[in-house]
Amino acid sequence: MSVSEEIRSLTDESLTHQMFAAERELVQARFQHSMGTLENTSLIGVLRRQIARIQGEARSREIAQGLRKGALIQSYRATYKAGEQAAPEGESSTEGGFLQGIVDKLTTKE
Numbered sequence: 001m002s003v004s005e006e007i008r009s010l011t012d013e014s015l016t017h018q019m020f021a022a023e024r025e026l027v028q029a030r031f032q033h034s035m036g037t038l039e040n041t042s043l044i045g046v047l048r049r050q051i052a053r054i055q056g057e058a059r060s061r062e063i064a065q066g067l068r069k070g071a072l073i074q075s076y077r078a079t080y081k082a083g084e085q086a087a088p089e090g091e092s093s094t095e096g097g098f099l100q101g102i103v104d105k106l107t108t109k110e
Helices: 001-008 012-035 042-065 072-078 098-107
Strands: none
Touching: 001 042, 012 042, 012 072, 042 072
16 A cells, blocks of 8 residues: 555544644654754655645545635644554553653753
8 A cells, every 4th residue: 555545544633643743753853853863864855745745635635525725634633642643542641742852851950
């Protein structure tokens, strides 16, 4: 199954959640790249293309449903919880996310 077919098979909610997760990964990869710790620099381009594919599919669904531009993504924005895809259902993550790690690094005095 190709990447485009996988994206088309997703529900509206999982499509938007996957886009939000990819955007978070892109921000993290850009940060790592700026710090010189990103090992695979092609990841940035891969994530950008993935986000573009998802946005294209979301827009085609909006047109098919007669929605305004950005309505599909906006409608599921409130249901997205960062890091929830990695954790099984019923278990809450004790981590503060990737921004919490940055804050911890900046505030610790070593």
